[in-house]
Amino acid sequence: MRADVVVIGAGIIGAACARALAREGRRVVVVDRGAPAGATTARGEGNLLVSDKAPGPELDLALEAAATWPGLAAELAAELGDAFPSIEYERKGGIVVALTEAGAAPLRAFARSQAAVGVEAADLSAAEALALEPHLNPDLTAAVHYPQDAQVQPVVAAEALLASARRAGARVVQGDAVLGALRDDAGRISGVRTAAGRITADHVVVAAGPWSGSVAASLGADIPVRPRRGTVLVTARMRQRVFHKVYDGDYFGATQSADAALQTSSVVESTPGGTVLIGSSRQQIGFDDRLDVAVLAEVARKALRLFPFLETTPVIRSYGGFRPYMPDHLPVIGEDHRHPGLWYATGHEGAGIGLAGVTGALLCAQLAGTAPALDPAPFRLSRPSLAPHLEAP
Numbered sequence: 001m002r003a004d005v006v007v008i009g010a011g012i013i014g015a016a017c018a019r020a021l022a023r024e025g026r027r028v029v030v031v032d033r034g035a036p037a038g039a040t041t042a043r044g045e046g047n048l049l050v051s052d053k054a055p056g057p058e059l060d061l062a063l064e065a066a067a068t069w070p071g072l073a074a075e076l077a078a079e080l081g082d083a084f085p086s087i088e089y090e091r092k093g094g095i096v097v098a099l100t101e102a103g104a105a106p107l108r109a110f111a112r113s114q115a116a117v118g119v120e121a122a123d124l125s126a127a128e129a130l131a132l133e134p135h136l137n138p139d140l141t142a143a144v145h146y147p148q149d150a151q152v153q154p155v156v157a158a159e160a161l162l163a164s165a166r167r168a169g170a171r172v173v174q175g176d177a178v179l180g181a182l183r184d185d186a187g188r189i190s191g192v193r194t195a196a197g198r199i200t201a202d203h204v205v206v207a208a209g210p211w212s213g214s215v216a217a218s219l220g221a222d223i224p225v226r227p228r229r230g231t232v233l234v235t236a237r238m239r240q241r242v243f244h245k246v247y248d249g250d251y252f253g254a255t256q257s258a259d260a261a262l263q264t265s266s267v268v269e270s271t272p273g274g275t276v277l278i279g280s281s282r283q284q285i286g287f288d289d290r291l292d293v294a295v296l297a298e299v300a301r302k303a304l305r306l307f308p309f310l311e312t313t314p315v316i317r318s319y320g321g322f323r324p325y326m327p328d329h330l331p332v333i334g335e336d337h338r339h340p341g342l343w344y345a346t347g348h349e350g351a352g353i354g355l356a357g358v359t360g361a362l363l364c365a366q367l368a369g370t371a372p373a374l375d376p377a378p379f380r381l382s383r384p385s386l387a388p389h390l391e392a393p
Helices: 012-023 057-080 101-115 126-132 154-167 209-218 250-256 293-306 308-312 349-368 384-389
Strands: 005-008 028-032 094-098 122-124 142-146 171-174 178-183 189-194 197-200 203-206 226-235 245-248 263-270 276-282 315-325 332-335 342-346
Touching: 005 012, 005 189, 012 028, 012 154, 012 342, 012 349, 028 154, 057 154, 057 349, 094 101, 094 126, 101 142, 122 126, 126 142, 154 171, 154 349, 178 209, 189 203, 203 209, 209 226, 209 315, 209 342, 226 293, 245 293, 263 293, 276 293, 293 308, 315 349, 332 349, 342 349
Parallel strands: 005 028, 005 203, 028 171, 094 245, 203 342
Antiparallel strands: 094 142, 122 142, 178 189, 189 197, 226 276, 226 315, 245 263, 263 276, 332 342
16 A cells, blocks of 8 residues: 555544545545544543643643534534534633632642733633532632633544545545554664554654654654553433633643652543533553552542532542653654654643644644644754763764
8 A cells, every 4th residue: 555644543643634634635544553533632631732831832832722622523513514523622611729828829829820821811700700610618718710721522523624634535544453564675663564454654643642752762762751650430311510611720730740650630621411520630550451449549539629509429440541751741643853754743641632733733834845824843852851861873
């Protein structure tokens, strides 16, 4: 099989890359060892957040994503029509809450630092917060409203991006594992070997989420992506009592922690189906997917601090997944400086759903040699912060 670009991974990041590349006229083949959107994407909450990111390159990426998601959602709806399920894009906004006096000032200071670089963030009094979220714990000490925060249904969004990519000529091959790289006489990556055969290509993009490290290794390269496990609780359906994405001020610290031990914080939101999603946890325990009741209990306990009414709400299920963690907390979007022809779009950890569209656009621009919307330098594998984690070229 021949392609211009092989994308390894059919989650939402791979789907967004495939769509961007195919719409630029490139012959794209997407390869996944499982089903499209069947791994990390299927175990996310669909977050499209700016509120949880400090000023810097990731927030720049998130602001660009927030600006482009409404247009992307509208494009997909117009292209795929009413027969395709809605991706459930909703700019519901986020509310971040402090529940202690010690946490109030840092929360407000963090919001001011974000507002200085373009984030919409408004301090709320307790009365204002309770007007927006009547069932919130009235003992809150500070709250900030982030109207740019939004939500999608992640699996449907990934499937929609893949459907659009197919309409532009991309081919999706599922249930086929990549086994190794093809290289030309000069040593440049020139395709992949899979269980089903060979695919020659000018470029290979690794978009395999937390498995990107093992995929890169099979291609003779290395990238310091590690799995970070997260767990979410799902309640029974109820009348809507949570109207925004609501989380406590500990959430940012948990996302940025390098600690391998359990990190938990409260994140609570409703879904269009009437359930409430309760998160979140972070652990570096490899690919151990065993249920840990102690983790579930801690996530539930912290959620009650935000919304005490949840104490009498049944939890009908839980699910966990692995997020692609990078040691400097930034995704890798660009070419491997040591292996020409090999590209990456990975390492977004829990932000991959929200950053998918802008990641596809940024990778496509670099591959085409056109001017990207953002400076790609902070996301390249060659950035100084990753040098200690890479093998020598």
